[in-house]
Amino acid sequence: MTPTRARLAEIETKLDDGTPLSFDDGVWLYRTPDLCTLGALANRVRERKHGERTYFNVNFHINATNVCHADCKFCSFARLQPGMPQAYTMSLDDIRQKLVERRGQHVTEIHIVNGLHPELPWSYFKDTLRVLKAERPEIHLKAYTAVEIHDFARRYDMTYEQVLRELIDAGLGSMPGGGAEIFAERARRKLCRDKATAEQWLEVHRTAHRLGLRSNCTMLYGTVETLEERVDHMLRLRALQAETGGFQTFIPLSYHPEGNDLGKLPAPTGVDDLRTYAVARLMLDNIEHIKAYWVMLGVKTAQIALGFGADDIDGTVQEEKVYHMAGAETPQVLGRFELVRLIREAGRHAVERDTLYRVLWEDDGAPLPEIRVGASVPYSSGATPRGHLPLAGAEAQP
Amino acid sequence: MSTALRVLGVSFLNARPLVEPLRSDPPLGESGAPLFEVGEALPSACAAALAAGDCDVALVPVATLLDNPQWEVVPDVAIACRGAVQTVVVVAQRPLAALSRIHLDGASRSSALLLRVLLASQGLTPELVVAPHGEGASRVRADEGALVIGDAAFGLTGRFPHVVDLGAQWFHDTGMPMVFALWAARPGALQPEHTRALQQAKLRGRTRIEAYAADYAQARRARGELALPEADYARYLRHAIRYDLDAWEREGLAEYLTRARAVLGAAAEPEDDDVVHVHFADLGYAPLRRRSSGRALSLSQTLDKARAGERLELAEGLLLYDEADLLELGAAADARRAALHPDGVVTYIIDRNVNYTNVCTARCKFCNFYVPPSGKAHDQGAYVLSRETLTQKFRETEALGGIQILLQGGLNPALRLSWYEDLFRWTKTNFRLALHALSPTEIIHLAHLEQLDIREVLLRLRAAGMDSLPGGGAELLHDEIRNRISPFKNTTDEWLEVMRQAHAIGMRTTCTMVFGFQERGDHILTHLDRLRALQDESLAREGGGAFTAFITWPFQAEGTRLKLRDDTSAWRYLRIQALARLYLDNVPNLQVSWPTLGPEVGEVALRFGANDFGSVMIEENVVSQAGAHFMLTAADIEHHIRQAGFVPARRTMRYERLA
Numbered sequence A: 001m002t003p004t005r006a007r008l009a010e011i012e013t014k015l016d017d018g019t020p021l022s023f024d025d026g027v028w029l030y031r032t033p034d035l036c037t038l039g040a041l042a043n044r045v046r047e048r049k050h051g052e053r054t055y056f057n058v059n060f061h062i063n064a065t066n067v068c069h070a071d072c073k074f075c076s077f078a079r080l081q082p083g084m085p086q087a088y089t090m091s092l093d094d095i096r097q098k099l100v101e102r103r104g105q106h107v108t109e110i111h112i113v114n115g116l117h118p119e120l121p122w123s124y125f126k127d128t129l130r131v132l133k134a135e136r137p138e139i140h141l142k143a144y145t146a147v148e149i150h151d152f153a154r155r156y157d158m159t160y161e162q163v164l165r166e167l168i169d170a171g172l173g174s175m176p177g178g179g180a181e182i183f184a185e186r187a188r189r190k191l192c193r194d195k196a197t198a199e200q201w202l203e204v205h206r207t208a209h210r211l212g213l214r215s216n217c218t219m220l221y222g223t224v225e226t227l228e229e230r231v232d233h234m235l236r237l238r239a240l241q242a243e244t245g246g247f248q249t250f251i252p253l254s255y256h257p258e259g260n261d262l263g264k265l266p267a268p269t270g271v272d273d274l275r276t277y278a279v280a281r282l283m284l285d286n287i288e289h290i291k292a293y294w295v296m297l298g299v300k301t302a303q304i305a306l307g308f309g310a311d312d313i314d315g316t317v318q319e320e321k322v323y324h325m326a327g328a329e330t331p332q333v334l335g336r337f338e339l340v341r342l343i344r345e346a347g348r349h350a351v352e353r354d355t356l357y358r359v360l361w362e363d364d365g366a367p368l369p370e371i372r373v374g375a376s377v378p379y380s381s382g383a384t385p386r387g388h389l390p391l392a393g394a395e396a397q398p
Numbered sequence B: 001m002s003t004a005l006r007v008l009g010v011s012f013l014n015a016r017p018l019v020e021p022l023r024s025d026p027p028l029g030e031s032g033a034p035l036f037e038v039g040e041a042l043p044s045a046c047a048a049a050l051a052a053g054d055c056d057v058a059l060v061p062v063a064t065l066l067d068n069p070q071w072e073v074v075p076d077v078a079i080a081c082r083g084a085v086q087t088v089v090v091v092a093q094r095p096l097a098a099l100s101r102i103h104l105d106g107a108s109r110s111s112a113l114l115l116r117v118l119l120a121s122q123g124l125t126p127e128l129v130v131a132p133h134g135e136g137a138s139r140v141r142a143d144e145g146a147l148v149i150g151d152a153a154f155g156l157t158g159r160f161p162h163v164v165d166l167g168a169q170w171f172h173d174t175g176m177p178m179v180f181a182l183w184a185a186r187p188g189a190l191q192p193e194h195t196r197a198l199q200q201a202k203l204r205g206r207t208r209i210e211a212y213a214a215d216y217a218q219a220r221r222a223r224g225e226l227a228l229p230e231a232d233y234a235r236y237l238r239h240a241i242r243y244d245l246d247a248w249e250r251e252g253l254a255e256y257l258t259r260a261r262a263v264l265g266a267a268a269e270p271e272d273d274d275v276v277h278v279h280f281a282d283l284g285y286a287p288l289r290r291r292s293s294g295r296a297l298s299l300s301q302t303l304d305k306a307r308a309g310e311r312l313e314l315a316e317g318l319l320l321y322d323e324a325d326l327l328e329l330g331a332a333a334d335a336r337r338a339a340l341h342p343d344g345v346v347t348y349i350i351d352r353n354v355n356y357t358n359v360c361t362a363r364c365k366f367c368n369f370y371v372p373p374s375g376k377a378h379d380q381g382a383y384v385l386s387r388e389t390l391t392q393k394f395r396e397t398e399a400l401g402g403i404q405i406l407l408q409g410g411l412n413p414a415l416r417l418s419w420y421e422d423l424f425r426w427t428k429t430n431f432r433l434a435l436h437a438l439s440p441t442e443i444i445h446l447a448h449l450e451q452l453d454i455r456e457v458l459l460r461l462r463a464a465g466m467d468s469l470p471g472g473g474a475e476l477l478h479d480e481i482r483n484r485i486s487p488f489k490n491t492t493d494e495w496l497e498v499m500r501q502a503h504a505i506g507m508r509t510t511c512t513m514v515f516g517f518q519e520r521g522d523h524i525l526t527h528l529d530r531l532r533a534l535q536d537e538s539l540a541r542e543g544g545g546a547f548t549a550f551i552t553w554p555f556q557a558e559g560t561r562l563k564l565r566d567d568t569s570a571w572r573y574l575r576i577q578a579l580a581r582l583y584l585d586n587v588p589n590l591q592v593s594w595p596t597l598g599p600e601v602g603e604v605a606l607r608f609g610a611n612d613f614g615s616v617m618i619e620e621n622v623v624s625q626a627g628a629h630f631m632l633t634a635a636d637i638e639h640h641i642r643q644a645g646f647v648p649a650r651r652t653m654r655y656e657r658l659a
């Protein structure tokens, strides 16, 4: 047996026994050139957990403001002050309007993430949730990253727990996983020294889990971090999960270089994306789901990721124009049937879920209606500038 | 179940080689019962009977297909001409342009339509009046001509000072053959045995031409009619009339139908903008066998075999296509790639795709690039690139370190072989660029246009500077699919023959496959199998050329007229590419198609059997008009190659590395 085969066999045994993989295992897996074998390992774990099931949900995003006082190097909207040309802040009525214009439409979740606005009152953030709840009480609100929660606590002089309790009262259903970036201090200092630290980010989630909230977690990769730091990041998430069990989904987010201070870095690439999905699936044995965020990856890579450990492909995203700010070329929204078709073409079984992974619909294999014959879906996402604010953009004020 | 199909033939002399063998030697079906029951009528009556359901199969004038696009046409059989036909003529005392009235023949609306098409192209508008069959010639006056068709036209040549042969005139106007009649059938009537029997009847009929000519002459004499010498009739059947429906005839057919539709002023054009529908009957290609050599196949054994580089049988390839997992195929293909290219180098080339003309007669349904030579799209941006434009493109290419031009275009009847020869010589004189030029489709077109052998065309083009041949125009090498998506373009055999000839004169070529036309696994495997078989043949030849590389990509449907939906996902692409690596054991290189899939998937594809990243520059209008828009620099490509874990190197078309 070659050393490579021996190492692989060792890792396979651990996976079969349910022994968590070590830091060294993770780094070794990251470095193996044999992409398909790595994928096959991850796929075994994925299929053991979920079979052919591949989840999606029907949601839309609101970014109520892109004003932010932080200065994250990878974020195209850092340093936006109120009143700057591209800056915007929605009024509560604008926010309500987002639902009014969708009256009668099937939506199960709203994903709300904002910049760290230096001047808005605390009530604004609670009222955001209230107006949405008043309009459509049945829709789940997944709102505010740990970075924002940390910022609220600091600015309005409250504990994380107080912030979260008040938001829960206002209608908060769960928390998105953004703002984690990369935990390693060396990289974090370079990337985003003036926002929540790794410990603070983890502490917010710990608190949220204790209060009964579920949340997601993310990792930004492809900037200045090393492979070791990626594995370290995953292990810190795994440790908190072992403690609380509150994470539902891990979402790797690849860095895209356009329009920010790190522009010189080469874009992450298909192989790196797939490797990251696979390693995440193998390392994070205690997190149920791995999400391939198709808006970011492009549908083609996202589809392939379904064979490399991912079991979730995110929502059918309806607010298309946000996504092609800063150079992303292809403005399409992936319709529900396009999404189901994509999943079928990967030999998988589509399941519509709600935010908490309750099954709402399952693919019964019935023929799908033709939506747009001959239309294609995005080949590649191009660039989506993102920080903890995945969709910030110079969207004109309504 | 086997009631004979009612066939209506035509009584004209030129139809005898197609119809007589059905009578003299009635084809029998598998059950031993006759396949056909044969009757005869005038051409227009044939079409009417088929439309009315009074017969199942008829020899119909081609223009009737415009109103009956659902009819199934027997492939490879026609009554056609390449130039003078002798039996469709306008006779007059003056030139055509000086006529104020032309008497038509009541027996054939289609000849009248051909006349109208030709008049329209010259801007002539004489009055057209219908005369009873056979009487037209007697009505010729000073400025009144007559259209005379069929056997009545023989022997008129010397009697009028002006005789316009419409076959010759059409050839002069368009540079293409004229197709007059085809075997058409009501949809569903033809079983493969019928189609084959009609094709075989043609082959037999052609061997009996002298006998038909003699019979015909005798019969005329017996009726007291004027008859030409038998040898004249035989010469007519042998040389004026052509009974094959080659790629060139199909081009002429498409062109004629387009012009005829314009002349008829068909208001209601089909919504898909496809003015020409011809539906060829399938030949009932035998589906591939699921097992070979009488033993059951096991997936894991087949994968092991593939990974070890052993030759796969068709049935084994099909098993992998149907059942192997994406990652199993990928790992096996990656192992094959590593065995064939153990140094871990992935190559790419700097070249530029130049489409020298978009005028094309072939009208492939999947193509949104072409403009037909005539018809309503005539002024919709038809172009032939000028030397100035080419100079600019070639200069830019050289400036960017490019070493080659991939030169392809439509089938433009206005561009003769000498045009290409001049272009190639000019390129070689002025630039240091290799010419990877002209797909088999274009070579076939040129061979027809110049009435030369394929080999001759290739030799002349090579002498002028052509270095190698790209593998375009293959799409799916299975006529069942081709009949559906590109009925007028070259067949599988025609495409392969060009490659065979190119290899035989020592030329390197590439080969391609486009999927996503709702093909089945056995279509794909047949395609790969035929490439592999040809490559075996070529490699066995001393000093011959061969395929250097294979490239596959999914069909880009956006903006084309082909209204179909198929799996063209990245997932399927990776599976098919990996399968190709395993099956095409004798083609050394596999190129990813990042222009259609994006560089991310292109990079991943390097771990699914490919060892080449293709070309830096993209300017292939045929693809880019259908929705793929990517540009990569050499640095980008090298980045992607490194990301996949390989060492990048530039290469030539022959896959020689550049320092």
Ligand code: SF4
Residues within 6 Å of the ligand: A068, A069, A070, A071, A072, A075, A076, A077, A078, A079, A114, A115, A116, A147, A192, A195, A386, A387, A388, A389, A392
């Ligand atoms: S990533 Fe978030 S916190 Fe950082 S600058 Fe961007 S919006 Fe502000």
Ligand code: SF4
Residues within 6 Å of the ligand: B360, B361, B362, B363, B364, B367, B368, B369, B370, B409, B410, B411, B441, B486, B489
């Ligand atoms: S694919 Fe080629 S042969 Fe077919 S219509 Fe287009 S240009 Fe012509």
